[in-house]
Amino acid sequence: MKYSVCKAEDLQIGQMKAFTVERKSIVVVRSQEGELYALRNVCPHKGPALSEGSLDGTCTANEPGEYNLEKVGEVIKCPWHNWEFDIKTGCSIFDPENVRVKTFDVIEEEGTVFVQV
C-alpha cells in the first residue's frame, strides 16, 4: 500500500521526519543529493526513535590517525548509543550483515511524498 506522508517541500535536504503509517513509526530522510529514503523508526538495539538522533556522516580509515569522511548526510545515528545506520540500506556500519533496520520504498509524485508499506 502507498501512503502519502507529507508534501515534498516539507522535507528539505538534510532533514528527517517521523511518520506513523499503519501503526508503524517510519523515518523519512532527504539526502544531500535530494533523494528520499525511509526506514523503520526504531533502533533494533534498545528501541528509541532514530528520528530523535542525528543525520550525519561517518569515517573510515586504513591506518591509525587517518580520517576519511564518508556518507555525509547518509547515516542516522541513534540518539542513545550512537549506533550508525546507512539510510540507503538500513544496514548498521559496525555489522551490516547482521544488524540492520527495515527500509521502505519512498516515491515523490507531484509534490507529495509517499511511503510504500
Next chain:
Amino acid sequence: MSETVLSQESAAKKTQFKVIDTDIHHDIASVDDLVPYLSDHWKRYITEYNWKPIKTTPFHQVRSGTKYRGDSFGESKRPPGSDFELLKKQLLDEHEITYGVLGGWFHEATVATGWFEFAAARAAAYNDYTIEQWLNKDERLLGSITIPADPVAAVREIDRVGPHPQMVQVMMSIGNFAWGDPRFHPIFEAAERHGLAIGMHLSADITFQGGEFLRYYVAWRAAHPQAYMTQVISLITNGVFDKYPNLKVALIEGGFEWVPFMMNRMDAAYKGLRQETPWVKRMPSDYFRDNMRFSTQPWHDISAKHFLDIIDMMGSDKMLMFSTDYPHWDFDAPKRTLPPKISDDLKNKILYENARELYNL
C-alpha cells in the same frame, strides 16, 4: 518517541517491577545556578571574575553532544539534566521509576587538587541547589552529598546536609587519588554516623595506569573499570571496612563483570601477603559481598547464561543494582536491559530490592 513508549508498554505487561535508578545525573545549566547559594565572598568569583570549572576530558567525539542522549536536550535546549520537568517526564514518568538517586555531575569540586576553601563552598552550594531545585520538587528523588576532598571540610558538609531525609549517600568522586587512604577515614566515619552510604562515580579527571588518557574517548571509556579497581583495592587494604563494618559503598558506572576476577585475585594474594596489612581481618571477597554494591549501566549486551555465571562467581545476588545513567548517551532503560530469561526474583533484586536495602528505603 511514540514508538518507544508503545514498545515499552507492551513489554511491561509481563510483570511490573518497581525500579530504583541508582545513577542519575541532574546538573546545573551553568555555574550561575550556584550563585544564589554562595556567600557574597564566593559569589564574586563567578559573577565578577568569570570563574569556570576546568574541563579536562575532550567530549564531543562522534556527534553533536556525544556525552548525552540525543533526545535529552529538550525544546528549551538547556544542558541535559538541568531541566527538572524534562527529567521528570523523560525518566521518572516514562520509565516508571519508583526512586531515583541523583548523583549530580559536579565531581570537579571533589577532585579539585587545591583551594579546598572554594571547592567546599561550591560543593555546599551544589548540595543546596540539589535540595531546593530537585529533592524538594519530587519525593521519588534521592540525593548524594557532594564533598570537597579536604576531610575536615567534607565532614562539616556531611554534618550540615546529611540529616536531610532524602540524602542517602556521600559522593566520593573518582579522580586520580585513592579514597582508602587513612587521611580520608573521617569521611567514612561521618557517613556511617549519619546512616549514609558511600557512592563512588568516576569524574572527568581520571587517567589510567600506564596510559594516562589513552588518546581517544573510546579508549578512555573502556578503561574506566581500572579506576574502580584502584578504589576497591585501596578501601580494603587500608582497612576501611574493618574500621566501619556497617559501611556500604556503591560503585556506580564502573562495570561488574570484573568483580569476581578481583575477588579471586585479592583472596589469592591475601593468603600469602596478609602480614603486610594485618588490620585486614577477613578475606577480601567478604568485603566485596558485604560492603560493596555495583551498578549495572553501561550494560554489555551479555547473554543470560553469562550473566548468571557472573552472579554465581560473585557468590551473591545482592551486589548488583540497576542504573540508567540518564541523561548520558549510554543510557539503559529498565525494561530493555536485564536478560529476559533470568528469574523474576533476580530481576526484582537488581531493579529494586538491592538498592532499597542499601539506601534503607
